[in-house]
Structures are given as structure tokens and as C-alpha cells.
Amino acid sequence: MARAPKPDDQIFQLRMARSAPDLWPMLEAIYGDHPGYDAFCADLKDALSAAWKDRPSDLKLLDLQRDLEPDWFQRANMAGYVFYLDRFAGNLTGVLEKLDYLQELGITYVHFMPCLQPRPGDSDGGYSVMDYRNINPAYGTLDDFKAVSAQLRQRGISLCIDLVLNHTAKEHDWAKRAAQGDRAAQDMYLMFDSRDVPQAYEQTLVEVFPDNAPGNFTHYPDFGKWVWTTFNEHQWDLNWANPQVFLEITKIMLHLANTGVDVLRLDAVAFMWKRLGTRCQSEPEVHMLLQALRACSRIASPAVLHLEEAIVSPQEMLPYLGRGKHDGREGNLAYHNSLMVQFWSALATRDTRLMTHVLATHFPDRLTNATYATYIRCHDDIGWAITDEDASALTMSGPAHRSYLSDFYEGGFPGSFAQGVLFQVNEATGDKRISGSFASLAGLEKARNPDEAEAAVQRILMGHALIAAFGGIPLIYMGDELAMLNDYSYLDSPDHAHDSRWVHRPAMDWALAEARHNGETTSSRVYLGVKHILQRRRVTPDLHAGHPTKILQTGRDPIFAVQRQAPTAAILCLFNFSEHWQHLPGGWLRDHGVTRFHDALSDTQVHLHDDQLALPPFARVWLT
Numbered sequence: 001m002a003r004a005p006k007p008d009d010q011i012f013q014l015r016m017a018r019s020a021p022d023l024w025p026m027l028e029a030i031y032g033d034h035p036g037y038d039a040f041c042a043d044l045k046d047a048l049s050a051a052w053k054d055r056p057s058d059l060k061l062l063d064l065q066r067d068l069e070p071d072w073f074q075r076a077n078m079a080g081y082v083f084y085l086d087r088f089a090g091n092l093t094g095v096l097e098k099l100d101y102l103q104e105l106g107i108t109y110v111h112f113m114p115c116l117q118p119r120p121g122d123s124d125g126g127y128s129v130m131d132y133r134n135i136n137p138a139y140g141t142l143d144d145f146k147a148v149s150a151q152l153r154q155r156g157i158s159l160c161i162d163l164v165l166n167h168t169a170k171e172h173d174w175a176k177r178a179a180q181g182d183r184a185a186q187d188m189y190l191m192f193d194s195r196d197v198p199q200a201y202e203q204t205l206v207e208v209f210p211d212n213a214p215g216n217f218t219h220y221p222d223f224g225k226w227v228w229t230t231f232n233e234h235q236w237d238l239n240w241a242n243p244q245v246f247l248e249i250t251k252i253m254l255h256l257a258n259t260g261v262d263v264l265r266l267d268a269v270a271f272m273w274k275r276l277g278t279r280c281q282s283e284p285e286v287h288m289l290l291q292a293l294r295a296c297s298r299i300a301s302p303a304v305l306h307l308e309e310a311i312v313s314p315q316e317m318l319p320y321l322g323r324g325k326h327d328g329r330e331g332n333l334a335y336h337n338s339l340m341v342q343f344w345s346a347l348a349t350r351d352t353r354l355m356t357h358v359l360a361t362h363f364p365d366r367l368t369n370a371t372y373a374t375y376i377r378c379h380d381d382i383g384w385a386i387t388d389e390d391a392s393a394l395t396m397s398g399p400a401h402r403s404y405l406s407d408f409y410e411g412g413f414p415g416s417f418a419q420g421v422l423f424q425v426n427e428a429t430g431d432k433r434i435s436g437s438f439a440s441l442a443g444l445e446k447a448r449n450p451d452e453a454e455a456a457v458q459r460i461l462m463g464h465a466l467i468a469a470f471g472g473i474p475l476i477y478m479g480d481e482l483a484m485l486n487d488y489s490y491l492d493s494p495d496h497a498h499d500s501r502w503v504h505r506p507a508m509d510w511a512l513a514e515a516r517h518n519g520e521t522t523s524s525r526v527y528l529g530v531k532h533i534l535q536r537r538r539v540t541p542d543l544h545a546g547h548p549t550k551i552l553q554t555g556r557d558p559i560f561a562v563q564r565q566a567p568t569a570a571i572l573c574l575f576n577f578s579e580h581w582q583h584l585p586g587g588w589l590r591d592h593g594v595t596r597f598h599d600a601l602s603d604t605q606v607h608l609h610d611d612q613l614a615l616p617p618f619a620r621v622w623l624t
Helices: 007-031 037-054 057-068 085-089 092-096 099-105 142-154 173-179 196-202 243-257 284-300 314-321 337-349 353-362 388-393 398-410 450-469 488-492 500-504 510-514 522-538 586-591
Strands: 080-083 109-112 116-118 129-135 158-164 167-169 217-220 225-228 235-237 263-267 305-308 333-335 371-375 421-425 432-435 473-477 549-552 559-565 570-576 582-585 612-615 620-623
Touching (some): 007 037, 092 142, 109 263, 142 158, 167 173, 225 235, 243 263, 243 284, 314 337, 314 353, 337 353, 337 371, 371 450, 421 500, 450 570
Parallel strands (some): 333 371, 371 473
Antiparallel strands (some): 217 225, 559 570, 582 612
16 A cells, blocks of 8 residues: 655645645746756755755644634734844844843844855845855854744744845855866856846946945956846845755745744845846745745745745835735735834925825735835835935925935935934935934934933834834844944944944943943933833734725824724824924814724823814824
């Protein structure tokens, strides 16, 4: 008698069948004409099967749990924290000592900023990776990493790490073999024998880092090739038209999944596919590749989510969460860059009309099997992603408004409360980018008296309340919960001085953290405020990210309104972006679902005065 297949094998075959329609048509469309296509498909099947066999039993149980609860990441208990390992805790072992701190704050998702082994020296903040299968030795070993991921899992905290898809470091083994003349290794990258093809591409490409890394190609006389280097000379772009790149990256992706990673932040995805005559960003093949990679995860590690890093316009960003044939089949998470930009724009102008227009016009009220990562600040600079078309819809000049925001947040505009640092200037357009910590940009660094410091605190807490209620997973960048200021010591480091983004990447101030409960210092007040916001979010299930998010017109320029349309009842979230009291009529509130007049954020009853809701400066309420 034939032996019955093992349950594990049956589960794998069921998942293979489930995801086959999402996987093979994409690969056929991209690689079907490649002479080695059949062998590639067989190798991919073997790689998926091997990864499943190697997957630890506790992670297979987590796979099953998340298959049964596919909305686990959309629930209101999700709250994220983002940090560089060395700046937060020194190394992986140090992180274990800080888990109580994270848990007390209410964190259920942590993002270790680049932690895979980078090239020596300047590594673009860790995004120039020379070995995807090992941890940065400055942080510890792969065994240390697995121990930390296991501890996080026991505490109900999901782990996110970066996987750079567009490029490797030039010190990667593939790159070193390519430089030595290995043709197969050279085919893993985009290399050209003469300047002609690069020059043709350059006609329509944009420069990502024009100040530090002008151009998109680098010539290497020692092996006679022009190499595509979109970001930096030491970051060589991969050739995703070669199916071997897909196969090897899939193996790496599943290897990382089996170490206990819950979320893979897929970095620089917009640049993966190159097409002559275009910007070589967000081409259709990018979405086909990302859907196929997602299908591979669903087959061999279905507990793992994909966060696709694409800081682009709304129209360009939304397809990374699935559109058309990719709907519900591509990324599970993407950064809501527009929400971040519009927060700072409205804060500077005390006017939310542009924010309301952009968020109501360009974004759907819900997503399929996906949600946003919402944030106010991150490790990166702020580019003022406000289009001329959106600005003109409010009779504004796009270039003038972007220039105003840059000047305001650099701190030079008369009356600005902010203190930031210029990052880069695009000489062709005049657009500038700004660095700075949340607290410094919100006014705390420049505060000259208690009233100005209080206004900064309220701006900070309003921002946290906004990202907690909007819909998605709110992400706190390390130190923002303690109102940490800009750190100018980066200027003393040769590896950092050229990059002003290090001004908002300070080392964690554990002395501030130790005093977080006293309720007297600014830092403590912000910490306790953020902790309260996350606690109230956690006990408000109607903030589930799957419920529609509707942007409302209030008729009051400083007030931003978003309605969360839960099946049981609507929650009306209001935010006053000015330092002056504002009022809304009770009739308007009732028309938009407010019946109990209970503020879910403060957990108190709200009373109207002459049938008017009075909102103090920088107020935030979640009305039911």
C-alpha cells in the first residue's frame, strides 16, 4: 500500500495550490521567454519545499494561527516602535534587557533598522548589505537574533527587519565574483561594456542623492564595466530580469522568515525594474515581482507580512498595497507618507484644507488585506511631497508652498517654532528636504518659555493621537515618546557628518527613560501621554484598520476630521491644528454619527456649550 502523505506535506501542497494563481502567471509573464525558465520553476519549487521543511514547528503553528486570523495586523492592539539596535540598546543582547520598557509603552511590533551584515565603513545607514544571511557582527550573531525573536514572540511582539531588494553592497559575494569576471555573477547585476546604454537611460532618470552620489552609473576600469548604482557607488543594482535573482532573493527571504521574522520591510522596491525612456520607478513588472514574492511567503511562511517601502505619490504608492489584478495579493503594509507630510504642512499653516483635500481625494476608504504604516517621523528626511495639482486645487503655488515648508521647518522662516536641518536641495526644481526630530520640528528645541514648551508638547501628542486613530499600524520612532531633541554630535563623526539625517537618529537617552513616570518633566509628560494614547487605542476595537476611514469637511480651516466607520458605531476623530480655541456645532457632530458624546481617547464625557463643541489648542478627541 502507498504510504499516506505526512500532514506537513499535505499542508504545503494545499498552500502551494492556494497561491499558485498568484505566483506562476506573474513569473510566466516576466520570465516565460527566458531559455532556462522550466529549470528555474523547478528550482523555485524545490526552494519553497526546502524552506517549509526547515521551518521551526512553533513558526508553523504561528502560520496556522494567522491563516485563521488574517486580520491580526489590522487590529487596534497593534503599535510599532522603530530603532537602530546600537542606538537603542547597544546590541541584540541589550535589546532583551529593554523588552519591559517596550511592553510597558504598549508596543506590539518592533522594527530593527538595518541589522543584516553591511559593508565596512559607509553603508548608507546599513542599507548597503554584503551578506543577507548574517547579522551585523557589531550587533551579535544569528543565534543571538533568533533568541531575541523568540523572546519577542513570547511577549506578543512582532519583529520587522529590512530586506533590500534593489541592490547589494559591492562587497557582496555575487559582486566580488562579478568584478573578477564571472559571467553568471555579472548577470545578477546591471553591467554595461560602454557608456552608450547608461547615457541613454540617464536621459530620463532622476538622481536620488545628487549632492553625495551624482548620476546613476559608476565606471570600474579594473574590470571594464559600467555598473548601475542608483543610490551610491557601493550599492550595485540587481538585474531582476534575470530569474536567478528572483530565485536567490526568495531563498534569502524564506531563510530570514525561518529565523522568526514577522514582517519583511522590502526596501527600495520602486527601483527594481528598468525600462529605457522612463524614470525606472514603479514599472508594472515591479508589482508582478512583488506579488510573486508575496505568494512565495504565503506558501512557505504565511505568518510573515510584506511591508513595501515606496515613498512616492499617492497614485504611485497605492498599487504597492494592491490594485487591479494585484488587489489583496501584493504588500500588506506601506508607509502613509502623505499623512506625515500633510500633518507637518497643516501644523505650519494652521490650515487643514490641503490635508483634507489630499487624503480625501487620493486614498480609498479601505484596503484589501492590507493597511498603512502611519507615522509622524522616521529615520529618513522629509521630502515635501505636495504636487502642483493638489496645491492649485486650493489656489496655492506648489513650488511656493514647498519652499515655505522647507524654510519653516529648517527654522529660518519668521515666527517658525521649528528647528530642523537642511538635507538636500534639488537644483533643477528648487525643492529642499529637511531633517529633524519630532520634538525639535514641533517646537520644543526653540521653546523660550513654558507656554511655548507646552504648545510643543501638545503638538507632539496630537500627532501621536492622529496616527493612532487614522487606520493602520502607528509607528513611533525611537525617542519620540520621550520628546528627544536633535542630536548635533553627528557632525563630529566622519561617517555621518555628510548626512544630516543623523541629527534625528540620536542614541537613546536612558536617563530620560528612567525618569519617565515622574509626570513633571516635558519628557515624562510626553511619554505618559503617548502611553495613554496607545492604551486607549488598544481598548477601542472600532479603530480596526479594516474599517473605512472617511475624511470630512468641517468648514473650520484649523480642524481636521476623520470618521472611522466601524459596523457597531462611528468614531469621529477631531484634531485642532492651531494654537487658538476652535468650535464645531453640535448639529454637525450629530450628523456625522456622534450620539453618546463620549471621548474614547480621554475616556470622559464631552459637554457642549450652547450646542457647540469647544476644542482647545492642539486638541484631539475620538468622539463616539
